[in-house]
Amino acid sequence: MCDRPFTIENRSEILDITAFNYGDENVAEKVRDPQRTPMQWTADENAGFTLPSTKPYLPLSSNYINVNVEKQLCDERSHLKLYRQLVKLREQPPFYGGNYKVVLVNKDIFSFIRFINEQYPVYLIILNVNGSEKKSVYTCNFGKELKIKDGKVEVVVRSNNIQSDSPLATEGNLLDISSIPLGSSEAVVVKLVQCDNLSHCFKF
Secondary structure: OOOOOOOHHHHHHOOOHHHHHHOHHHHHHHOOHHHHOOOOOOOOHHHHOOOOOOOOOOOOOOOOOOOOHHHHHHOOOOHHHHHHHHHHHHOOOOOOOOEEEEEEEOOOEEEEEEEOOOOOOOEEEEEEOOOOOOOOEEEEOHHHHOOOOOOEEEEEEEOOOOOOOOOOOOOOOEEEOOOEEEEOOOEEEEEEEOOOOOHHHHOO
């Protein structure tokens, strides 16, 4: 869901009256109603939030027909499904009760591992924080960063904006730990598999 704009020209729509304390010229910037619009459940009238005959407490965003929970449940890729994947992962060790260690940080990449001990898998989380619209791809050699000569990683969860032709596009895909490509504003969670010499990962 996106914020719905509220302006002084449509002051009758605004419920956050504190926004007027900053002067009419600042209302659009100060008003808190944009993020308080009704939840968009379906493409039905009033977005399934309330009966068609009932006026919602705030106007709906105009995109509710295409942006709603019902549609995201049906989409193969959606923010809702991604969120559910991450919540499920968060319930598992080593994300729940495990350890955290930064691996690589530079102007483009922020990455870290989650781990417990040799009995549990090691997960590598990589985020390309370069917001460039050019979608430039940064290829990471995490074999070097983790001091692993040969190894593979398995894609566990990936952000929705990863291109379909990327080796990270499908959960379960295996790729070399020494060559993980990630485009601008993309993120991925991978599990280290077929890797030797992981013992140093468990040391702070």
